[in-house]
Amino acid sequence: MKSGDGKNNHPQTVGAVALDNLGKLAAATSSGGLVGKWKGRVGDTAIVGAGIYADEKLAVTCSGDGDAFLHQSVAHKVASLYNLKGYSLRQACREVIHNDLEEKCAGIIAVDHQGEAVIETNAGVMFVGSMVNGIPRTEVLRPMKEFSNVIWETNELVAHLQPNPLTPGATILTRKNINGPRSIFQLVLSDYVAMMQGARTVANLLCEKLGVHRCALVSMPEFDKPAYIKVFKWYHNLFQIQNTLFHSTVEYFNNKCKYAYTLTPITTDSISSPMGLGSNSEPVFVNMLGQDVYLADSMQFVLEYFMRFHEDLPGAYYVSPSFRGEDPDATHLNQFYHVECELLGDMNVAISIAEGYVAHLTQAMLKQHSSIILNTAGTVSHAQELLKNLEKPLSRVTLDQAIHIMPSSDCLEWVQEGQPQFGRKLTGKGERVLIEKYGGAVWLTEMDHLGVPFYQAYVEGSGRSKAKAAYLLLGLGETLGLGERHSTSEMVREALQHHAVPEDSYKWYINMRQVIPLLTSGWGMGTERYLCWLLLINTNAAILFLFPCFVQHFLKISHECITNWLADL
Incomplete structure (x- = not known):
């Protein structure tokens, strides 16, 4: 054993306690020699009652400053507390170290007749070996x-x-x-x-x-x-909140908007990101039964198809996982649940529907889970304030306007590092600056077109430089992404060429507009980002999964282990 100051480097006392298969107890200890002892003393720890004790109920041995053990009769005090006062073995050892040896370097090992073994120490390091049922173990104990x-x-x-x-x-x-x-x-x-x-x-x-x-x-x-x-108990609460999120989503789109729910596939060969310039994540590639496909990051294209599948359909929506081929961090996940819709009309209509959805969802959360929100976030005022702000349209700020009010250069960056021709974007810090300036929620609009995917429509009069796209900045930053689509096949071809995207995988997307030209807009919201805002979580978005399912740094637990665990509970 060594004291915390690192000065006492000699071998120290060696002690042992044992309980055999007949229930007999024994204790042993060495003298520790002359090193560090008062003049005339030779290892006070080895004196019975001071640093060693055994009877029919317990065995105790000690190590440390031997003179302190002699003065305080440490081993005997442990036995007295155990035998006479009814202390547990751990309580007895702990009290003696705390009350009688607080200023000394001390360690106690003990075992009782029931087989309870205790190690207590206030030292910086204590070396411990044990043998239980024939299994040996050595440890360096740092309390x-x-x-x-x-x-x-x-x-x-x-x-x-x-x-x-x-x-x-x-x-x-x-x-x-x-x-x-x-x-x-x-x-x-x-x-x-x-x-x-x-x-x-x-x-x-x-x-x-x-x-x-x-x-x-x-x-x-x-x-x-x-x-x-x-x-x-986090996931008990999270399960309830996720349930409300799903059913409130269906209620809003089905009852209030009269949109149709779409059962979308999970795999596709027409990915919405990346597709040349403006794409910001890699696809997740899989080989399914010999066919190369991708796990979908979005099923926006399917929603656009269904808008033409049913005449006079006001909108379509779904709730489904989204997969991104990138490493997760504290605020960005590579798998999350996506609420996405496509609707008739331009970007202004889409913004109105999105604001209505966020208000509807937040009202439902406050109505059903205000106590959970309060206990987790410490307040519900941020949700109440957002509802008040949503009584009228939220503020909108173009990217160009936002750049002029940024307080420092680290609030914005190039879409592609070192290549200013592809445009600019706000960093996470820049998004938070806007959120704070506009009272908790704001729309960022008219991004540089080469900084967004090709399918976003051009802002008229911008010379193809600006996109009819918007981000709802809330909580961690971008929580909902929105855009107006190209309505004709000619517009799509022009955008594909502008973004250097081959037409091969998007011929059907072009042909769809040749058959039925249609002006639609759409948006998608990551549910975990909304919940991060609702519960004021800003350090670890991954805890919003009921089961670990992101690609990096996850736990591999077998189905059998999980099943057995739940059964036991």
């Missing part, structure tokens, strides 16, 4: 002292309430030994089983105390922390 609000613990695990939690009751379950693996999936089998059993116990405790049916488990390995599991 973690900063825990507060501990709700459950064992000799190896501790569960404590998370400071500043995202949702009430969020709890961290971690190993006390901080020198082990950083991921629970790197633990040896026995430790992994112990961790999962501990998680089940803690989850049951939280369910009982918080009055919920299920708790979520999240493991996010960190370099400077031991393997841990976060246990919280």
Whole structure:
């Protein structure tokens, strides 16, 4: 054992406690020699009652500043608290270290007749070896002292309430030994089983105390922390919110807008991004039964087709996953749920429908889940303020206007780095500047055309430089993307050529307009981005998945493990 100051480098005391298969207990300790002892002393730790003790109920041995053990009769005090006052073995060891050895370097190992083994120390490092049921183990124990609000613990695990939690009751379950693996999936089998059993116990405790049916488990390995599991009731609440989001979406489009729901495919060979200049993400390629296809980032083209499929249809919509071939970060996901619609009319009509949808959805969330929003976000005022602002059309700012009011150069960038001919765009910081300036929500319009996909219509009189496109900036930034389409085949061909996109995969898109020319507009909203705004989440959009499903940094848990876990709970 070593003190925290790193000055005490000699071999230190060696002690051991044992319980055999007949229930007999024993303790042993070395003297520690002359090093670091008062004159005339030789290893005070080895004196019975001071640094070693055993009877028919427990065995105790100690290591550290031996004279302190002699003065305080440490081992005997532990036995007295256990035998006479009814303390648990852990309580007894902890109280003695805290009350009698607080200013000293000390460690205690003990075992009782029931097989409970305890390690308690206030030292910087303690070296521990064990043998249980024939399985040997050695560990370098670095005690973690900063825990507060501990709700459950064992000799190896501790569960404590998370400071500043995202949702009430969020709890961290971690190993006390901080020198082990950083991921629970790197633990040896026995430790992994112990961790999962501990998680089940803690989850049951939280369910009982918080009055919920299920708790979520999240493991996010960190370099400077031991393997841990976060246990919280977040997903119980999220499940309710997602349910409301879907049904409120259907209610708005079906009852208020009279739009038709479209069952869209997931795979396609006509992707809406990337397609030359203005595309901002890579497609997700898959080979299905020998055919090369992509997982759809959007089914906008299908919606445009259905607008011509049914005469006088005012609009069509769907809710479906969107796939993007890019690494996720704290605010951008490569798989998310997309609410998308296509409708008759120009961009102004689309903006009106989008604002109506956001208002309808926010009203439903406040009506059904105000307590969840309040407990998670700490307020509902941002939602109430948005509804007030949506009583009239939201402010609109063109890209050119926005650029002139940006406070610094890091608020904007080139669409393609080092190539100004392809246009400009706002950075995340620039979007947040606009959001703050306009009271929480604003439309950014008329983007540089080479900075958006080809299918957006041109702004009249702009010389093909501006697009009839708009972004609703809310919360993290762009939350809803909107645009007016080219109404004729000639316009589409011109845009394809302008954006250097081959026509081969888009012949049907051109022919569709030759058969039925039609002016439509459409928009899509990432549901997770809306929920980030609603719940004031600005650091980790990935927690809005009920199951981990983004490409990078996800947990691989077998179906059997998940099934067994849910069954046990």
